[in-house]
Amino acid sequence: MTRVVIAPDSFKGTASAADVAAAIARGWHSVRADDELIERPMADGGEGTLDAFEVAVPGARRMPLTVRAPIASPGSAPVATHWLLLPDGTGVVELAATSGITLLDRLAPLDAHTAGYGEALGAALDAGVRRLLLAVGGSASTDGGAGALAALGARFFDDDGRVVPLGGGGLARLARVDLAGLRPLPAGGAVILGDVTNPLLGAQGAAAVFGPQKGADASTVAVLDGNLARLAALVPGVAAETPGAGAAGGTGFGLLAWGAEMGGGAALVARAVGLDRDLAGAGLVVTGEGRFDGQSEAGKAPSEVARLAVSAGVPVALIAGSITAEPRGFATSVALTGLAGGADAAMTNPLRWLEAAGAELARERWSDARS
Known part of the structure; x- marks a missing residue:
């Protein structure tokens, strides 16, 4: 045997x-x-991370919630989903389950966003989690995490002081970023469960490498990369070259700007199981x-x-x-x-x-x- x-x-x-x-x-x-x-069952921070933790950690509890769809269009239904509360007070929140590409009926490289993910993070904070594990694979968007940050209290304005539209395309109008209202991290901090080390910009960046998987052709990739560069220039404290900043359409960048730390998704899941x-x-x-x-x-x-x-x-x-x-x-x-x-x-x-x-x-x- x-x-x-x-x-x-x-x-x-x-x-x-x-x-x-x-x-x-x-x-x-x-x-x-x-x-x-x-x-x-394994995961690396993408789709299935919640399931892997739920199977591996006795006492893990699903926390149901409903978040906005990953694209703002007529007929887009809210997403019924959940995050996971571990017995030690850690919250595991999966982007694929809230703002993931499998939730789209059609790809929307310019309009898809991460606001639903931010809403799920806010729900975990409201529940009083001690620490957050941020699973970020499987995203539908290339918005630099701006949608998630907006749901957590950040504001993104154009030249006229109006809030820019959600999605990577909306970042073309971005002129000012206000992070003063951003909700603080939980006391134990937050770790990004990432499966890639790509920077935010350039030939190995979020738009160039992952944009085509989300429906972006060559011209759209160029637009998205330029829009992410605009975001990076206005957000302090995080270099666009940081390994992992390009994860999940640049959501890694946004979460790093929030104060999260980058971690190895597969290694942390392997340890948990x-x-x-x-x-x-x-x-x-x-x-x-x-x-x-x-x-x-x-x-x-x-x-x-x-x-x-x-x-x-x-x-x-x-x-x-x-x-x-x-x-x-x-x-x-x-x-x-x-x-x-x-x-x-x-x-x-x-x-x-x-x-x-x-x-x-x-x-x-x-x-x-x-x-």
């Missing part, structure tokens, strides 16, 4: 981390029924994410799981929807696109192909991973 730890991230927009882990486990057990499987303890005596670790690409090594969940596994002397396997970069550090890997015959088929029924991937690892790849 072998102990196998299954610690994947979510497959964004198609399956939660818990569902991914369960599907891989079903596939594995269909081939090796006697093995001990430990399911540890006790992944180190699970690795003791394991024969294999299986991790994964929807798309393994050039950004995956920059602090995302699979790279953190692999780092911990290698340190513990345990081989690690990767399952991903697609694999477009060399999966260094993994003993073996499986892409769902290869099993399903293409990306469309893999995305249409991901749990089926995740089961197939788990079975394939157990049946055909396990001997390779051990050798």
Whole structure:
């Protein structure tokens, strides 16, 4: 009998981390029924972070609330969501669950905003949290966190003293920033659970790297980058070059301006779920994410799981929807696109192909991973 730890991230927009882990486990057990499987859903600050903490921390409580939609347009319904209160008084607030890209019916690169995230942060402050963990992946917008800060009491004005519209496009009118009314951090501070180290501006910045995922073409990327530069010039205390300032469409920048500290999302989640303890005596670790690409090594969940596994002397396997970069550090890997015959088929029924991937690892790849 072998102990196998299954610690994947979510497959964004198609399956939660818990569902991914369960599907891989079903596939594995269909081939090796006697093995001990430990399911540890992971996250790196993006979609699924609340779920990972809820599973890992006994006594964690969902705190329901309703926030405004991530785009202000006719017919946009408010978002029914929640944040998580941990027994020690820490609040975990997830941007993907409040102002995330999966909440949009259509992409809106200039108009999407983070105001709903700010409203959720305000609700956590109203509840008296001692500390905040700020999960910021999966955003719909490129507004530099201005929407979130506005919901927390900051004000953003144009030349005529009028409040600028929400969204990255509205920042083109920005002339003055007033942070005097910004609500203070809780006594224990706030830590940003980020999965990227990108700066705010430039070729590696929020607009250039992440804007296309949010519907921005080349000309829109240029507009958004210029608007973020305008914001950065008017907000004191944070350099646009700060690693992680470009996270979540620049929300990292806004949260740093609020006084939050940057942290490693995947590392903090791994610590919370006790992944180190699970690795003791394991024969294999299986991790994964929807798309393994050039950004995956920059602090995302699979790279953190692999780092911990290698340190513990345990081989690690990767399952991903697609694999477009060399999966260094993994003993073996499986892409769902290869099993399903293409990306469309893999995305249409991901749990089926995740089961197939788990079975394939157990049946055909396990001997390779051990050798």
